[in-house]
Amino acid sequence: MMSKKTFIILLIIMVISILAACSSGQNDESISKNQDNSKNEKNTVNTEKPTTSNDDKSSDKPTEKEIIKLRFSFWAGGDRTILYNKILDNFEKKHPHIKISREIADFGPYWDKLATETAAGNPPDLFQQHLTKVVEYASRDQLLPLNDYVEKGLINLSDFNPKIIDSGRYENEIVMVSIGNSITGALYNVDIFKEAGVEPPEWDWTWSEFEETAIQLANAIDREDFWGVEDHGGDDRVFGEYVRQKGGDFYNAEGKLGFTQEDMVTYLSMFDRMRKAKAAPSPEVSKEFAADNKERHVLPLGMVALSMKASNHLGAYQGYTENELSITRVPNQGGDEGGLTSSGAYMSISPHTEHPEEVAMLIDYWINDPEAGELFLLEQGVPGSSKIVERIKPLMGTTQQKIATYVNKASEYAAEPYPAPASSSEVVTLFGQANDYVAFEQKTIEKAVEDFFKEASRILK
């Protein structure tokens, strides 16, 4: 029989081995420690590489067998996931020493996840960014500045429209690269317009024509689950365009509200009238279909005939309906003002990554390599590189051509909104709620606007 001493020793060994097993795998770090000399510096990276960006194996890797693991996080689902995977697999084939693990989520939870991972100091090497969120991350130094990489040609932006490059800047540093550019527009169902006998919207239609059209649609079509247009009364982005056309903006340069109470009252009243005329859905219906689920959105479901979204949504929605969808400009105030919102998806590199050059390679591949461009097409909007756009023109389907034509035509009407201040997510929630209070008849429009201003001013202090 074992002596007590032996037993205790065995026990201690067991405990220690359990603790060792429970600690996270540190093995990959030891491999990569031999690699790049730019490990954990948060600021600009010093590279000694030659300026060509197309080399497979870079010159300062001691052995060519070491596998580099990158983590790439993006929002996707369904077909988009398959597309992204294909492009990433192609990249891996081209660069067999790089393996990319894919972290996928829906657009909403994606940001919760990214915030948590970033807070834990463990963000993915490469992740997608968005104009509405970039300030939160850039202002807290969570995006690697890319000016050096662009200058050295590691991320080749020479074919990009300078406006698009600038949209990815924060305080003059490039912090994100566009993988697709969209402009907001009015997406509408051509077939339902025909059915209703209503003329499709003109390029420079006004908000009053918008209201009229919605009412005409609702009157012409007698279906129980059909309303004219989507209820955008609580949509801070559409409202932002509305006030921009009047010379203001949702936020002003000081980070406070950039519009008046009258503006908001007029806007909410318009949608209130439409809801009462059944030209916009009731709030219950709107809420039920409010999730960011393109398949179950009121436009492809045929519940409304018009919805204002970013141009790339046209592709996704068209895939979910038999009717023909098209896109035109957002209504304006009667002049030639623009005020449209540029949007799209971008890619950013984490300042904590251990392989910034490899990540830069992946970004460069995504935006410049024809192999990627021909697969990605207009998935996140019009590609930034004019060369790629030329190359994929013959490959574009009808819907994508519509999008590309629209973005081209509408780009002169696009404006850069002031970046959203730190507490913007709370303000956005409150703005949506103001419309809800009116829609559910719990507050008058004036009261809802007053309360919103009080709360928002307090938060934006």
Add this chain to the structure above:
Amino acid sequence: MAFKRFFKKNGIGYLFLSPWLIGLVTFTIIPIIFSMYLSFTDYDLFSNPTWVGLDNYINMFTLDARFINSLKVTFIYVFFGVFFELCFALLLAIILNKGLFGLRLYRAIYYVPSLFGASVAIALLWRQVFGGNGFINEILAWFGIEGHNWISNPDYALWTLIILKTWQFGAPMIIFLAGLKQIPGDLYEAAMVDGANKWKQFLKVTIPLLTPIIFFNMIMQMINSFQAFTSAYIVSNGSGGPLDSTLFYTLYLYQQGFQNFKMGYASSMAWVLLVIIAFFTALAFLSAKKWVHYEQ
């Protein structure tokens, strides 16, 4: 000296416990202490926390209307949810106690919802069932009643969640069943001899002897309900429901912490919740002296 003796006696025990103890300290105790610290700071997850003293706690109760609303919503949920759930649990336990044919089957069927009722899958299902064109409205249509869109109407959304809570009565029901079986049969006989009818027997024999179980179930369900999160998050799409009508306390905490990047504020909310739960539990225990009869 006594220390050494203590270790000689209990050392091996603690050695066996050590993996669990280390886990407890690392993953539970230390985060709790850190959260206490964070509750006095302004922490946006990315930069370092800045000390703000009691500001979070003061602002919570004086400036934050959504916070007060979340308290109201949570209290309604806890009160009605626990009440209805326990009523159903007791009712079903009494019925099943009569020894019906297929008792085991019924017990299992009623128990199953409480196994995964709090899950994401069921919440998603609930969203469908109570939606505008959902199952409930279809059934109502058979009777010619036009159903509302239950989950996206601020007057009804919370009640769908309360129904979800009530539906999970299976677990407390099993406990009630066990309690019922422990009541000695001769007490009922004695009561019958004294001329008590079934209802009087229920009131004077069953209920008093069940009070310890009622108390137990009440406390457990109450603590559980205060912490409910998943159902509200899923059914309301993370928003807290139409017009904050399903803004559970924990959901609001989550929004503040992870969507508005105010982790310090969220931490102070967590501690306030602890105090609230402790307060009501203490209240329950104090009141127990009056109405819980332990058999002696």
